[in-house]
Amino acid sequence: xxxxxxxxxxxxxxxxGKGVLTASILRILDLYGYSALPIKFDGYLNFDCGxxxxxxxxxxxxxxxxxxxxxxxxxxxxxxxxxLTGDLSITGGKLFGSIISKExxxxxxxxxxxxxxxxxxxxxxxxxxxxKAKKPDVFVVEVGGTVGDIxxxxxxEAMRQLSLSHEVVFINLTYLPTLDVVGEQKxxxxxxxxxxxxxxxxxxxxxxxRTASKLLDSTKEKLALFANLDKERIIDDQxxxxxxxxxxxxxxxxxDRLLLSDLGLNVKRLDRRxxxxxxxxxxxxxxxxxxxxxxxxxxxxxxxxSYASVKEAIVHAASINDVRANISWIESSDxxxxxxxxxxxxxxxxxxxxxxxxxxxxxxxxxxxxHARENHVPYLGLCxxxxxxxxxxxxxxxxxxxxNSTEFDKEARHRIIVLLDSQKRITQxxxxxxxxxxxxVLLERSSIAYKSYGTGMISERHRHRYEFNxxxxxxxxxxxxxITGVTKDRKLVEFIEWSTGFGIGTQSHPExxxxxxxxxxxxxxxxxxxxENHVRKDLNR
Ligand code: GLN
Numbered sequence: 001x002x003x004x005x006x007x008x009x010x011x012x013x014x015x016x017g018k019g020v021l022t023a024s025i026l027r028i029l030d031l032y033g034y035s036a037l038p039i040k041f042d043g044y045l046n047f048d049c050g051x052x053x054x055x056x057x058x059x060x061x062x063x064x065x066x067x068x069x070x071x072x073x074x075x076x077x078x079x080x081x082x083x084l085t086g087d088l089s090i091t092g093g094k095l096f097g098s099i100i101s102k103e104x105x106x107x108x109x110x111x112x113x114x115x116x117x118x119x120x121x122x123x124x125x126x127x128x129x130x131x132k133a134k135k136p137d138v139f140v141v142e143v144g145g146t147v148g149d150i151x152x153x154x155x156x157e158a159m160r161q162l163s164l165s166h167e168v169v170f171i172n173l174t175y176l177p178t179l180d181v182v183g184e185q186k187x188x189x190x191x192x193x194x195x196x197x198x199x200x201x202x203x204x205x206x207x208x209x210r211t212a213s214k215l216l217d218s219t220k221e222k223l224a225l226f227a228n229l230d231k232e233r234i235i236d237d238q239x240x241x242x243x244x245x246x247x248x249x250x251x252x253x254x255x256d257r258l259l260l261s262d263l264g265l266n267v268k269r270l271d272r273r274x275x276x277x278x279x280x281x282x283x284x285x286x287x288x289x290x291x292x293x294x295x296x297x298x299x300x301x302x303x304x305x306s307y308a309s310v311k312e313a314i315v316h317a318a319s320i321n322d323v324r325a326n327i328s329w330i331e332s333s334d335x336x337x338x339x340x341x342x343x344x345x346x347x348x349x350x351x352x353x354x355x356x357x358x359x360x361x362x363x364x365x366x367x368x369x370x371h372a373r374e375n376h377v378p379y380l381g382l383c384x385x386x387x388x389x390x391x392x393x394x395x396x397x398x399x400x401x402x403x404n405s406t407e408f409d410k411e412a413r414h415r416i417i418v419l420l421d422s423q424k425r426i427t428q429x430x431x432x433x434x435x436x437x438x439x440x441v442l443l444e445r446s447s448i449a450y451k452s453y454g455t456g457m458i459s460e461r462h463r464h465r466y467e468f469n470x471x472x473x474x475x476x477x478x479x480x481x482x483i484t485g486v487t488k489d490r491k492l493v494e495f496i497e498w499s500t501g502f503g504i505g506t507q508s509h510p511e512x513x514x515x516x517x518x519x520x521x522x523x524x525x526x527x528x529x530x531x532e533n534h535v536r537k538d539l540n541r
Contacts, residue, residue: 004264005163010174026079030080030274036140038080040073040141042070054305063461069086095122138263143156187219191226206258215236251270294351330344331361335367348377349378366392372503394472400414420434435463442456483496
């Protein structure tokens with residue numbers, strides 16, 4: 001079967017949930033037994049997300065193959081339950097880069113190189129080549145930005161041209177505001193958005209409407225008229241109790257069957273077992289039996305998208321443990337002054353210190369880790385959170401005053417965390433960290449790490465330049481710090497643990513591989529420990 005395409009185009013504004021819509025369609029196709037893969041287009045001229053500030057753009061997501069991609073890839077993987085590859089991410093930077101390099105090589109000799117046809121042809125060829133290599137039944141293409149932007153206009157034109165020779169279903173995601181005073185769903189902005197798309201020569205097969213409440217029949221009729229569509233092709237995408245319910249919501253509204261028949265696919269293949277499993281996980285997420293309080297410590301907490309994967313990994317792990325996780329977002333720099341207020345931390349059943357770069361907030365993180373260790377609060381340190389766990393231990397248990405990472409103090413007296421050897425001569429910033437899937441060996445069967453994964457050989461994704469300094473291994477081990485995981489060649493430390501209570505740090509980012517229904521093992525164990533802590537606190541009250 002030739003690969004078919006679903007192209008998702010957003011109108012009016014960003015933040016409507018195009019990523020979740022794309023992921024839900026991928027999930028639906030998968031539930032019907034079709035192989036579906038995403039393609040994401042981003043118009044910016046960066047080659048990839050590697051050098052982008054999480055404050056501006058949300059988290060940088062890392063794939064097994066070490067690509068640093070848009071955070072939407074995290075949503076796709078969490079819904080689809082499979083690992084994706086970097087070639088599925090197409091950026092303006094990659095496209096223009098390759099066109100200009102081809103021009104310099106003389107590949108267009110004599111021609112005037114233009115957006116149409118050269119760039120648009122290049123996009124179509126790119127996509128056809130990935131289809132040839134991966135042979136999915138369906139590609140779901142998410143076009144970043146909104147219709148009418150200069151940045152994505154040439155890509156939208158390429159999609160129009162793609163539809164001339166391939167089977168393509170276009171979906172327009174739009175927004176219907178409800179004005180408080182009149183309580184009416186307003187369609188005018190959506191009409192204007194649609195008109196822009198029609199000007200581009202694309203008539204959508206479906207209009208998906210983001211609304212705060214159920215889409216009214218009268219609203220559907222009005223939009224259907226303007227769009228030349230049947231009423232049932234105006235689809236309700238109202239706020240959900242959890243975003244993981246969206247595929248089920250679409251199945252309940254009948255959107256799944258219309259979409260499949262537009263694609264010429266069999267509508268009778270829904271995998272009942274898989275879909276009831278998904279339903280059960282949604283139920284556990286929406287109405288769990290218990291609850292836990294988790295402190296999420298970081299330095300970019302004002303933009304929560306910076307920690308999207310960590311937050312979702314908590315949601316997945318909570319759902320498996322049948323609890324709701326109430327997350328307190330803790331800005332680490334608030335914990336740098338003497339006499340700061342620890343009450344939010346005291347209410348927490350577990351503490352997570354997340355990854356990050358640069359000095360700001362790191363002393364606050366160290367204070368918080370000390371609080372966790374001394375008060376026996378279950379602790380999980382992710383990348384920077386592991387590095388600072390080692391620094392805290394060196395300073396406050398081993399008595400190594402002036403212990404630090406050389407990222408923050410080049411002249412530190414005790415350099416517990418140092419630049420990786422492989423990083424010392426690197427000057428270029430993009431794509432040069434220790435990145436992607438790396439294998440780790442877990443050393444002790446009785447460790448938190450081994451018990452969580454249930455195996456001694458694992459693989460997790462990485463994104464860092466600094467590492468634990470092995471010269472301090474013996475001293476810290478003597479003081480009770482456990483090294484429970486190392487790289488396959490045994491040269492780098494990957495996991496450390498406190499010898500009492502639940503405290504573990506990992507150089508990796510296990511949150512990047514957490515999936516709905518299949519949480520990252522360390523998060524599952526942390527939430528289980530938090531649950532015990534919560535019950536214990538209740539009993540003592
Ligand atoms: N800044 C640290 C390093 O580069 C930690 C990175 C991270 O937390 N992702 O090693």
